[in-house]
Amino acid sequence: MRTPAERPYPTHWEADVVLRDGGTARIRPITPDDAERLVAFYEQVSDESKYYRFFAPYPRLSDRDVRRFTHHDYDDRVGLAAMVGDEFIATVRYDRIDATGRPASAPADEAEVAFLVRDDYQGRGVASALLEHIAAVARERGVRRFSAEVLPANSKMIKVFTDAGYSQSRSFEDGAVHLTFGLEPTEQSLAVMRAREQRAEGRSVHRLLAPASVAVVGVSRTPGGAGRSVLENLRTAGYTGRAYAVNRALPSGTDGQRLADHPAHSSVRDIPSSIDLAVLTVPGPEVPSVVADCGERGVQGLVVLAADFTRDQQRALVRQARSYGMRVIGPNAFGVINTAPGVRLNATPSPAVPDRGRIGLFTQSGAIGIALLAALHRRGAGLSTFVSAGNRADVSGNDVLQFWDDDPDTDVVLMYLESIGNPRKFTRLARRVAARKPVVVVKGGRHSGSAPPPGHAAPASRTPDATVSALLRQAGVLTVDTVTEQVDTGILLAAQPLPAGSRVAILGNAESLCLLSYDACLTDGLRPLPPVDLTTAADPDDFRRSVREALDDPGADALVVAVIPWVDDTPVAELAGALHAAVRESAAGAAKPVAVVHLSLEGLDEALAGYGIPTYPAPERAVRALAQAARHAQWRAAVESPGRVPEFDVDESAAAALLARATRDQPASAVQPGTDRTVQPAAPREQPATTVAASTPDRARSLPLDSPDAAALLGHYGITVQPVRPAATPDEAVDAGNRLGYPVALKTTAPHLRHRADLGGNRLDIPGADELRRAYAELTGALGGAAELRPVVQSMAPRGVDTVIRAAVDPSIGAVLSFGLAGTPSELLGDTAHRLVPATDRDVAGLVRAIRSAPILFGWRGAQPVDTAALEDLLLRVSRLLDDHAGIVAVDLEPVVVAPRGLTVLGAAVRVAEPPPRDDQGPRSLPAY
Numbered sequence: 001m002r003t004p005a006e007r008p009y010p011t012h013w014e015a016d017v018v019l020r021d022g023g024t025a026r027i028r029p030i031t032p033d034d035a036e037r038l039v040a041f042y043e044q045v046s047d048e049s050k051y052y053r054f055f056a057p058y059p060r061l062s063d064r065d066v067r068r069f070t071h072h073d074y075d076d077r078v079g080l081a082a083m084v085g086d087e088f089i090a091t092v093r094y095d096r097i098d099a100t101g102r103p104a105s106a107p108a109d110e111a112e113v114a115f116l117v118r119d120d121y122q123g124r125g126v127a128s129a130l131l132e133h134i135a136a137v138a139r140e141r142g143v144r145r146f147s148a149e150v151l152p153a154n155s156k157m158i159k160v161f162t163d164a165g166y167s168q169s170r171s172f173e174d175g176a177v178h179l180t181f182g183l184e185p186t187e188q189s190l191a192v193m194r195a196r197e198q199r200a201e202g203r204s205v206h207r208l209l210a211p212a213s214v215a216v217v218g219v220s221r222t223p224g225g226a227g228r229s230v231l232e233n234l235r236t237a238g239y240t241g242r243a244y245a246v247n248r249a250l251p252s253g254t255d256g257q258r259l260a261d262h263p264a265h266s267s268v269r270d271i272p273s274s275i276d277l278a279v280l281t282v283p284g285p286e287v288p289s290v291v292a293d294c295g296e297r298g299v300q301g302l303v304v305l306a307a308d309f310t311r312d313q314q315r316a317l318v319r320q321a322r323s324y325g326m327r328v329i330g331p332n333a334f335g336v337i338n339t340a341p342g343v344r345l346n347a348t349p350s351p352a353v354p355d356r357g358r359i360g361l362f363t364q365s366g367a368i369g370i371a372l373l374a375a376l377h378r379r380g381a382g383l384s385t386f387v388s389a390g391n392r393a394d395v396s397g398n399d400v401l402q403f404w405d406d407d408p409d410t411d412v413v414l415m416y417l418e419s420i421g422n423p424r425k426f427t428r429l430a431r432r433v434a435a436r437k438p439v440v441v442v443k444g445g446r447h448s449g450s451a452p453p454p455g456h457a458a459p460a461s462r463t464p465d466a467t468v469s470a471l472l473r474q475a476g477v478l479t480v481d482t483v484t485e486q487v488d489t490g491i492l493l494a495a496q497p498l499p500a501g502s503r504v505a506i507l508g509n510a511e512s513l514c515l516l517s518y519d520a521c522l523t524d525g526l527r528p529l530p531p532v533d534l535t536t537a538a539d540p541d542d543f544r545r546s547v548r549e550a551l552d553d554p555g556a557d558a559l560v561v562a563v564i565p566w567v568d569d570t571p572v573a574e575l576a577g578a579l580h581a582a583v584r585e586s587a588a589g590a591a592k593p594v595a596v597v598h599l600s601l602e603g604l605d606e607a608l609a610g611y612g613i614p615t616y617p618a619p620e621r622a623v624r625a626l627a628q629a630a631r632h633a634q635w636r637a638a639v640e641s642p643g644r645v646p647e648f649d650v651d652e653s654a655a656a657a658l659l660a661r662a663t664r665d666q667p668a669s670a671v672q673p674g675t676d677r678t679v680q681p682a683a684p685r686e687q688p689a690t691t692v693a694a695s696t697p698d699r700a701r702s703l704p705l706d707s708p709d710a711a712a713l714l715g716h717y718g719i720t721v722q723p724v725r726p727a728a729t730p731d732e733a734v735d736a737g738n739r740l741g742y743p744v745a746l747k748t749t750a751p752h753l754r755h756r757a758d759l760g761g762n763r764l765d766i767p768g769a770d771e772l773r774r775a776y777a778e779l780t781g782a783l784g785g786a787a788e789l790r791p792v793v794q795s796m797a798p799r800g801v802d803t804v805i806r807a808a809v810d811p812s813i814g815a816v817l818s819f820g821l822a823g824t825p826s827e828l829l830g831d832t833a834h835r836l837v838p839a840t841d842r843d844v845a846g847l848v849r850a851i852r853s854a855p856i857l858f859g860w861r862g863a864q865p866v867d868t869a870a871l872e873d874l875l876l877r878v879s880r881l882l883d884d885h886a887g888i889v890a891v892d893l894e895p896v897v898v899a900p901r902g903l904t905v906l907g908a909a910v911r912v913a914e915p916p917p918r919d920d921q922g923p924r925s926l927p928a929y
Contacts, residue, residue: 013028013133014028015928020199025126032071038061041091042116050116077093090127091115097111097112109142110145125196146180147180150176163192205400211300213242214234217281220259221247230335232351233348236351252267269297271297276299277301278299278303288320291320302326314393327399334369334388336388339356352373354376354381357376359412378605380609411437411493413440430472430475439477485625498630504623505550506532507531507550517562517619523620540574543578551583558594558595562619575601595622597617648717649718656884714905720905722794726792745796746779746791800900803820805819805891805894816837817835817843819848820833821856831853889913
């Protein structure tokens, strides 16, 4: 175990953060090599800021100061710097102190903290971000409180502390404000952090979508090529800002050059005015030099269309861009669109752009982006903004969700995702956005075991697609299988109200089409009313009257109108007008969604799209869209009363200390990837495909806790594991039985016999020592020697139903809580239910009842019901454990015997990660790349 003086440089404290204005900065520990940077930084700070920091005039740092502020032990003394480029823009440090306020000579849980921010970066959220990171560092090192001395006139720094949301106290001593505050995250501090995160990340995307000036780098002199297409599309869309062409082959420094009727230059550096956004269409090898030009010119963001980047090249690209404070869309991006009247930006190679509307669109695939844009345009649906992030090396769907969260121009979000970089954050953001704006997702590479696309950072998930979809739906996400279904759903949600229930009225002039709609409703879980056949003789007035009656019917929540061509020459526009009039006349009192199914009525799509009524070429597609709308309405109603997370008597700090010691004392290098070690009573076996479990990459860098540590960790959360004792010999078995008390069970822990009752590896209800010796002899005689079988003795649990509880971090969706009956139901039939962590009491109640075999728990065939209240309590405690400690990779409790009164945990295994990964409770940071 290392002492503080021997601690290595803590690489995991490094992070990129988004500032309040949308720019980026890098936070990292200060090292002795930073002496010159520190001096240069201090020289750029005003005398007033220096006075606020040191409470006296302090024009320059002495050599002793420089050494003190750059040499740290990363434990009692820690300094962090915020950097843009190679320059410090702010610093923060803490020094551990004792009860008298002096430097601590022994372990102490309080530290004094102080900041210094360059004046030109004050007011941009730098100090707030540094406070979050230095607080996280302090908690990791056992510091529980910060104290700070601030001059009363330094109102900005006082505001940083008081607005952070931590529990604090304030006093006035010796002419200074003395602040003391605890560092444990509170509900208020998390809310403050996430509100700042949303504003900063939303602002960073807004800068990319609403630039006042755009430079397209890589514009050819002749028509053709991506750069030329982007530049021409900017003009065609009516872009309201300034647009420039950059062709590196042009003569340098020559004024008056033009390409595609735009000012042209040989370098971004030569453009005389400021540039907000640069679209890079140059080949991949040229990108780094262009990024350097953009950074030096002060460009705020980049869209990189070039493809064929390796993972290492992508990392270098993002590091280089962030060092200048820039964010990157791409590489392999298709571009961005903003239809707002004050922007009218089409920075893509596609000339076909939907009209202005209320749908926000995000894709990782350029090809899918083209298809979705064309489909929306074809269906007459309007677009607010579009982002094609390609390999999403930097800007991701999470960032764009932050922008759409409070974007007044976006009502519906459509996303095509091939990987999710930060799943916990995604589900949190999606839940928040979906409460007001539907989020419809198509997930590429959905099936278990599929590899992520080249260049994508997120590992593949081992979780089945149906489970992923169910968990995303729990977070309010509408998951669909195809982009066609996504467009079908999106246009209905964007134009129509949500249904109040699942009852669907059906009418039309073709009985067969109505019947198909009826069947489709039953298939998708809706409740169709008897169809109304208007017959082929129906005219527009018949449709108008019938639609109005259906919408006025209190027994209907939605309406499907089925239309086939007339035998006469009735104009399509006349029918469209009649349908719209009926909807308009009834909307005030009905507010019900309407979907129109038609066959071979050319022009009806466009005519009804102008009225906001979606049309579909098949009843199945219309009904499926309505079913998605009904599910979303049901979810919204449920989140208004989402349940609660009960307060438990847990010892979170003791559990954290145990995890820190266990991961420190048992380096991951000692555990080979894919191997298991015995843990209470044995390590978890490989999980079946239907079970949520940690993925191979996570298991490769994680380690199992030893039996005592696993039991102690669970004990800190009120989870008692039935103890077991090894029995290498018959005498050891008898001694164990005497200590535990009879009756006992004799079990093998050999991997090939565990949980295989059919092989006779367990002997139960052994009443005494003689019977235990006899059972031991029978067991070893039938199945092998003790060294191979690894027998253990355990007290008998009360009779009940054997269940299994698992919680694990899945790379595609985050932390998941799983439940099923032990043995055949979950392993063979896949009868396992899942909920996202953290789970509420309502979540776990639904989890217990979601499995198909749940009736066995509630007295099936006259059996006595088991204690589901105790079971739900255990599920909540496991959820709380995983939610409190991000370093826990997986928890397996198997079997859990649930009796009519109480339950018994007979087996438990815990895996942890080292070093602990950053969790979604802070501090704020961009994904590392």
